[in-house]
Amino acid sequence: MSKSASKPKFRWHIVVFLAPAVLVYTAVMIYPLFNTLRLSLFTEIDQERVYVGLQNFRTLFGQSVWSDQFWNALGNNFWFFVIHMLVQNPIGIALAAVLSHPKLRFASFYRSAIFIPTILSFVIVGFAWKLILSPIWGIAPGMLDAVGLKSLYAPWLGKQEYALTTLALVSVWQFVGIPMMLIYAALLSIPDEILEAAEVEGITGWSAFWKIKLPLILPSIGIISILTFVANFNAFDLIYAAQGALAGPDFSTDILGTFMYRTFFGFQLQLGDPHMGSAIASAMFAIILIGVCLYLFGIQSRMRRYQF
């Protein structure tokens, strides 16, 4: 009796209930991830898979044929991310602040309307925006003409200097609903007592937002930033749907996702190279891992939390 008390029974039900999820997750996520990392250490010579250690990474970073494309794609990824951070998240916060205003009418209608693009498929969004912006059939030139701004119109998706920014803004349009909803929820969870106390001290309106609400929603903004980072460095679909695997014009919209796709599966006459493709995928994994770690240890752990 005393024996069983000192050593509690192994709780089998935990294992049993966790098993399905763990097995499925291992099969479709963990095993492929490690297999990709493993594949990147091999190469194919005469139909034979040969172990070459880090040679693929040396090629990727050292040979200008590969490294030019890699750094171009990485730079484009950063620009994609910067646009999201500068445009999507401030707009999301502003929309949430407006929506949470108690006197706003039709708030739930606006909320749904802004959130709807988030549930659309990338392919539809890419195709619809391609049509809207098309110089031949699109409504963009006509609409600008109607307000006398036709001279501002350019074939944005076809110009090297604008294409990536245009696509980033399309992506912002699609996903601005996510930060809006998260911030909205965070704003609603701020207790009224705090806001009332601030009001008593004479802090109202804008200064109430800057001094009281913003510090309280900072953890949510941090979470949104890291979600945006991971999503942007994994991005592929929108670019592929709008510009194809060659990410034109002249690779100006090429990001790591499209670069990896082209290399791994091949494109047109170019044959697929699963080993170099895995090397790129591993590099993407490393970049995302480093970014998330920097955030977790550099920012998240120093963030102050308020307990009510």
Added chain:
Amino acid sequence: MTTQTKLIAALMAGTLMAGTASAQDVTLTIESWRNDDLAIWQDKIIPAFEAAHPGIKLNFTPSAPAEYNAVLNSKLDAGSAGDIITCRPFDASQALFEAGHLADISDLDGMANFSPVAKSGWSTDDAATQYCVPMASVIHGFIYNKDAFEEVGIEEPTTEAEFFAALEAIKQDGNYIPMAMGTNDQWEAATMGYNNIGPNYWKGEEGRLALLAGDQKLTDEAWVAPYRQLAKWAPYLGDGYEAQTYPDSQNIFTLGRAAIYPAGSWEISGFNGLADFEMGAFYPPVQAAGDTCYISDHTDIGIGMNAATPNPEAAQTFLNWVGSSEFATIFANALPGFFPLSSGPVTLEDPLAQEFISWRGECESSIRSTYQILSRGTPNLENETWNASVAVIKGEETPEDAGARLQNGLSSWYAPHQ
């Protein structure tokens, strides 16, 4: 018998009957990137074959052209690919053969109907082994709107000077966009641009084989000059051509908004159904009157057998039929613009297609410069050519710089150029 056992017995009997019924018929699944051809296969080719070969059913399952290679490779690796595989010419199919995915069909009776040039797209480098039956070639040139030419008062150009004079006249007239081509999809500029007008400069096969052997370089005048002509196209391509896609170009032309369309002959069947004006065609204009003309008559489609097919006999029967002139006649007339490669006699009913194929008699034929061997390494010359063609049209790179960049890329991996 209880109700339950009765039910089981009935189910088993049903299964057995279904099993025997399907065992009589072999169904061959055909992989292809020609999703445009679905109707033609279903209405014409498949009924003709099935009527002649009872017991073999065909199932044509195409995927999107740009995704075909990726989809096919994944299916073959996973063992779920169809019995019959439509082959792209040269390296992509050769890689499939070397990986053991395509069967050796050198001994097929139908192969006797093809010339060595026709077979070259689908045989090993030493031409000893054949792995796909040649099906069709496509010819490049320019399709034009006859009504527009009449309105503007111009004739089919035969020299470059006449060509640009015609473009200028259409532009001055103002009712039509002179030429329907965009640079958004990139391949148009290379396939319908560079490789369309190029053979006139590098003298067709002569230049192409010299480049393969390393005797000519992409920095030579013959290979840079086509870029110089492409750069002069830009003012005639219409507003916003930078974002114009391939389907946009097709629509602009068939809606009668553009006068000239740099074309591959595969457009003919599609355009016939869409354009309500009369179309004509001219081959790439030569530099000076009286020069020999060269056309790109590119081996484009072959068809082979999945080495892992469970029905090799039925597949061979089908491939033999593809090599026959019966198939060539059905295919060429059902798909005007895809010209049969077999040496058997074929008559074409479509006047536009007949125009294209008649150039074989007037001009020297060649195939696209980047397809054989030169796109085997990294960087891949075909994709680089897409990129360079677009860059020179948009004026972002000079023709000389483009030639030098491509030559650098090629000599980085191709021994004869090192």
